[in-house]
Amino acid sequence: MSAAVSQENCPLCEKDLKLKDTVKIREIGAKGINEASTKRGLDIFVSAGTEIHKECREKHVNKKDIELSLKRKHGEQIECVLVEGYQELQLDPLIANLTVCIVAVRFLLMKGTVSAM
Numbered sequence: 001m002s003a004a005v006s007q008e009n010c011p012l013c014e015k016d017l018k019l020k021d022t023v024k025i026r027e028i029g030a031k032g033i034n035e036a037s038t039k040r041g042l043d044i045f046v047s048a049g050t051e052i053h054k055e056c057r058e059k060h061v062n063k064k065d066i067e068l069s070l071k072r073k074h075g076e077q078i079e080c081v082l083v084e085g086y087q088e089l090q091l092d093p094l095i096a097n098l099t100v101c102i103v104a105v106r107f108l109l110m111k112g113t114v115s116a117m
Helices: 027-040 053-060 063-073 096-111
Strands: 023-024 051-053 082-085 088-090
Touching: 027 063, 027 082, 027 096, 051 063, 053 063
Parallel strands: none
Antiparallel strands: 023 051, 082 088
16 A cells, blocks of 8 residues: 555545544654554555544554564464452453463463452
């Protein structure tokens, strides 16, 4: 996909621009989005003056989100963490990883390492 995509849609999510707050990208912003696209292995390139969703831009250039995206792309497992004392789960929204985390928690519950709330 390129900046030639209809400006009725956000080039990052391909949804209608009217659905969320938008920003008009300047030269430096376009450079950052294009670098993030390259890191993500995506074929999304924008130029100055392109209008995109503000939220999409923030997520697209976010370094942690890029790292998670690369881990997902390469099939790496994303960390499932039990916070001691609270038994809270910090789960990645990917169903495959969620399943791995649920199995791990069930195992810990059966073993008596943690207790159900």
